[in-house]
Amino acid sequence: LEVIASVEPRIADATRQELADQRSSLKLIASENYASPAVLMTMGTWFSDKYAEGTIGHRFYAGCQNVDTVESIAAEHARELFGAPYAYVQPHSGIDANLVAFWSILAHRVETPALEKLGAKNVNELSEADWETLRHELGNQRLLGMSLDAGGHLTHGFRPNISGKMFHQQQYGTDPETGLLDYDVVAAKAREFKPLVMIAGYSAYPRRVNFAKMREIADEVGATLMVDMAHFAGLVAGGVFAGEENPVPYAHLTTTTTHKSLRGPRGGLVLAQEEYAGDVDRGCPMVLGGPLSHVMAAKAVALAEARQPSFQTYAQRVADNAQSLAAGFLSRGARLVTGGTDNHLVLLDVTSFGLTGRQAESALLDAGVVTNRNSIPADPNGAWYTSGIRLGTPALTTRGFGHDEFDRVAELIVEVLSGTEAGTTKAGGPSKASYLTADGVAAKVKDAAAEL
Ligand code: PLP
Secondary structure, X not given: OXXXXXXXXXXXXHHHHHHHXXXXXXXXXXXXXXXXXXXXXXXXXXXXXXXXXXXXXXXXXXXXXXXXXXXXXXXXXXXXXXXXXXXXXXXXXXXXXXXXXXXXXXXXXXXXXXXXXXXOOOHHHOOHHHHHHHHHHHOOOEEEEEOHHHOOOHHHOOOOOHHHHHOEXXXXXXXXXXXXXXXXXXXXXXXXXXXXXXXXXXXXXXXXXXXXXXXXXXXXXXXXXXXXXXXXXXXXXXXXXXXXXXXXXXXXXXXXXXXXXXXXXXXXXXXXOHXXXXXXXXXXXXXXXXXXXXXXHHHHHHHHHHOOHHHHHHHHHHHHXXXXXXXXXXXXXXXXXXXXXXXXXXXXXXXXXXXXXXXXXXXXXXXXXXXXXXXXXXXOOHHHHOOEEEEEOHHHHHOOOOHHHHHHHHHHHHHHHHOEEEEEOOOOOEEEXXXXXXXXHHXXXXXXXXXX
């Protein structure tokens, strides 16, 4: 930090403050974690300075021998850890990984057959007219994914996202009564819509998914099954999700971030069955430019950590702690979407406290509890204010929290929310954003949280 301070002291100060904030608050954001010092340090090296467009052994730049080493090791760890035939570790983020997967599917299922039919080796050989026809065909495909308010991600066909614009899209939700995925409903939707791409995976669904069933549905309608395991990759890596709950053997392509439950650097990766490997390997130039070589190095370190037996213990504790957190809420009368959890997150319905998600999120932050507001199925408050709070256990499990601490976390959260009222605007009208927490509650909870 002294080196940074000698150039731009404000950045050194902000960095110091970020560390203090992350240490003193309760980090319950389900997509966050604490990466190890080894992972963090690996990101701050000279690999940051290197350009390496292309793929291992086939670069558009000279002098990439060390990047080849790093990328090969990261890919090898990813293949071994997840039991995947092929791994691509270049994507800079989860969204990039999903874009690589989308375009690999389009290349495999639309572009390559069209080129073969026309007797062309690549798109550069096509006439203007054939190129226009192919471009139209690439833009005329269908995608079926989980809706945002049921727990899906923006990239699963949400209209404002590129995935909702690249594809004709439809979405499946969850059962309005139980909040659970209904595979018969998904199958019926798939039969009717006949998507090219079917996505399974989620950001805010507190339950496990049966990927064998999802593959069966995809096969029946001729779809490519893509699973986005960004949130639960750590549970797959640690063996908590096994058999039909492990997506890797069932999906044609599996994408993930590396920074959530997997506890690595910010980034993404794509795992593929052999038939898609060649397509994914062309992530650059298809979607990506130069890889972040320093981050690929950090991915290798994080994946090596995840192959240690201690990571299996960690993953099991993440899932056990989510049970403790859910039980802590239920025993205090709070309502959880689906009535509980069997992964790493719980979705608390805050309407029973008379609050919007936005009000609850702000009140909790005042008390040193960092969460994010989240839509619940058929949310009456819409996607901005929402009616839910999403809470995840990966970060605090890394800090060593167990059953008792998570029960106390539930107690503190209920104390804050019970002590908070929906506020009004200056003009006196109701506001979905303003709130009033009873005097002393936030400070008391903040002190209690710091003691944990
Ligand atoms: N996929 C899922 C399921 C996610 O939850 C997220 C991030 O929240 C992403 C993809 C996108 O990851 P990133 O923020 O790294 O682009």
